[in-house]
Amino acid sequence: MAQRHNDLLQTLVALTAVLVVISLYTVFVVAPTEQTMGHVQRIFYYHVASAWVGFLAFLVACVGGLLFLANRSLLWDTVSAASVEIGLLFSVIALVQGSLWARPVWNTWWTWDPRLTTTLVMCLYYSATMMLRQLGGSEERSARVGAVLSIVGFVNVPIVFLAIRMWRTIHPVVFTTAGFAVAPRMLLALLASLLAFTALYACLLWMRIRVTQLARDISRLRHGLTSRRTL
Amino acid sequence: MSYWRGVMAMVAKDVLAELRSKEALSAMLLFALMVAVTFNLALELRVDNVLQIAPGLMWVAFAFAGVLGLNRSFAAEQECACIEGLMLTPVDRSAVYIAKCISNTLFMLAAEALFLPVFSALFRVPVWSPALWFIVLLGTVGFASAGTLFAAVAMNSRAREILLPLLLLPIVVPVLTAATRSTAQILDGQSLAQYAPWLRLLLAFDIISVVIAVLSFEYVIEE
Numbered sequence: 001m002a003q004r005h006n007d008l009l010q011t012l013v014a015l016t017a018v019l020v021v022i023s024l025y026t027v028f029v030v031a032p033t034e035q036t037m038g039h040v041q042r043i044f045y046y047h048v049a050s051a052w053v054g055f056l057a058f059l060v061a062c063v064g065g066l067l068f069l070a071n072r073s074l075l076w077d078t079v080s081a082a083s084v085e086i087g088l089l090f091s092v093i094a095l096v097q098g099s100l101w102a103r104p105v106w107n108t109w110w111t112w113d114p115r116l117t118t119t120l121v122m123c124l125y126y127s128a129t130m131m132l133r134q135l136g137g138s139e140e141r142s143a144r145v146g147a148v149l150s151i152v153g154f155v156n157v158p159i160v161f162l163a164i165r166m167w168r169t170i171h172p173v174v175f176t177t178a179g180f181a182v183a184p185r186m187l188l189a190l191l192a193s194l195l196a197f198t199a200l201y202a203c204l205l206w207m208r209i210r211v212t213q214l215a216r217d218i219s220r221l222r223h224g225l226t227s228r229r230t231l
Numbered sequence: 232m233s234y235w236r237g238v239m240a241m242v243a244k245d246v247l248a249e250l251r252s253k254e255a256l257s258a259m260l261l262f263a264l265m266v267a268v269t270f271n272l273a274l275e276l277r278v279d280n281v282l283q284i285a286p287g288l289m290w291v292a293f294a295f296a297g298v299l300g301l302n303r304s305f306a307a308e309q310e311c312a313c314i315e316g317l318m319l320t321p322v323d324r325s326a327v328y329i330a331k332c333i334s335n336t337l338f339m340l341a342a343e344a345l346f347l348p349v350f351s352a353l354f355r356v357p358v359w360s361p362a363l364w365f366i367v368l369l370g371t372v373g374f375a376s377a378g379t380l381f382a383a384v385a386m387n388s389r390a391r392e393i394l395l396p397l398l399l400l401p402i403v404v405p406v407l408t409a410a411t412r413s414t415a416q417i418l419d420g421q422s423l424a425q426y427a428p429w430l431r432l433l434l435a436f437d438i439i440s441v442v443i444a445v446l447s448f449e450y451v452i453e454e
Contacts, residue, residue, distance in 0.1 A: 145451060147450065
């Protein structure tokens with residue numbers, strides 16, 4: 001069983017590596033250089049991909065939380081907790097990439113635009129939930145509370161966004177109902193990086209879950225050893 | 232029927248305890264005033280800019296004071312192990328949440344009612360307006376309903392006082408935004424039609440927040 005999981009994971013890692021190489025090629029070779037922004041526009045492909053993974057990861061965390069509360073299997077809590085960590089990482093990466101792009105294009109590192117503000121608020125919230133997991137009592141309790149927090153956090157994101165959007169936005173809108181607002185070869189690069197990052201997310205999630213499970217096994221073994229020694 | 236009798240009994244208990252100690256109320260009021268004074272010194276409020284700054288100042292004072300009160304609401308129960316008594320009450324767990332939410336809202340409203348006249352006198356802001364009070368009510372319900380859930384979440388962790396604001400403030404961003412904006416518009420003398428979108432947002436947040444909290448509260452305190 002463990003061996004089969006290992007093989008699957010290795011296949012996934014290899015696949016991700018290939019996808020990353022393809023995405024690098026499409027982003028730097030296939031995609032044309034943007035007329036007004038120049039090369040700095042190429043951040044866009046990984047910026048969107050990172051933001052997407054952040055969002056996907058928080059969605060997975062929310063679903064994992066719901067499933068944990070429904071059937072109380074610690075596996076779902078592990079999925080939820082791991083996904084929060086990865087989501088936070090990619091959201092922060094997206095914010096940093098956005099800043100790097102915004103400096104030459106908007107002439108500022110930061111603006112209180114709805115998307116930026118929502119992402120920042122989301123990062124702060126999920127950081128606090130991770131803090132709570134570290135500080136909070138028993139494994140079972142922190143799993144329950146963590147599940148509730150990941151659900152509440154995800155439900156709240158659209159409301160935060162709506163509240164802040166009632167002020168005007170200057171963030172470029174790429175996906176509209178009228179289709180994509182980018183050139184076809186740029187779209188190809190974007191799709192390649194989205195795919196690569198999603199695969200990367202799957203790898204990281206899988207590995208993070210395994211690390212948590214191994215840590216749990218070790219602590220159980222150690223517990224068994226110490227209790228045997230006292231006998 | 233017995234559900235609401237249970238809720239009312241728990242609210243009455245909280246109110247009675249608060250009337251005797253006046254712990255949360257005095258702490259919230261003093262802290263809100265201190266925030267107002269600090270802001271005044273930090274931001275250099277003048278007659279010509281007071282209407283721009285006052286709404287934000289008011290809601291920051293409410294939010295910070297509210298966190299203080301919310302921290303007390305479950306801490307007080309834990310100190311004398313009363314929380315076990317509450318858990319053993321023969322009512323649905325959500326009744327405990329509803330009761331705590333109502334008493335927290337009441338305490339916050341009481342502190343705000345005492346704060347507003349002083350605030351009005353200090354900053355020369357006209358607060359004698361039912362529309363403003365309605366916004367204060369909606370904002371406080373939203374803040375207290377989410378806050379009561381998070382106070383229960385943070386209750387058993389080691390860093391309770393730190394975790395509550397860290398978790399709660401990001402979640403109540405919509406409340407603070409909508410309340411601050413609509414307060415500014417009311418002080419500016421605008422009509423209901425102009426701040427109605429914010430009002431709707433506040434109402435929507437209050438409803439969603441209470442529903443989610445009622446559904447998830449039992450998972451938070453189940454021991």
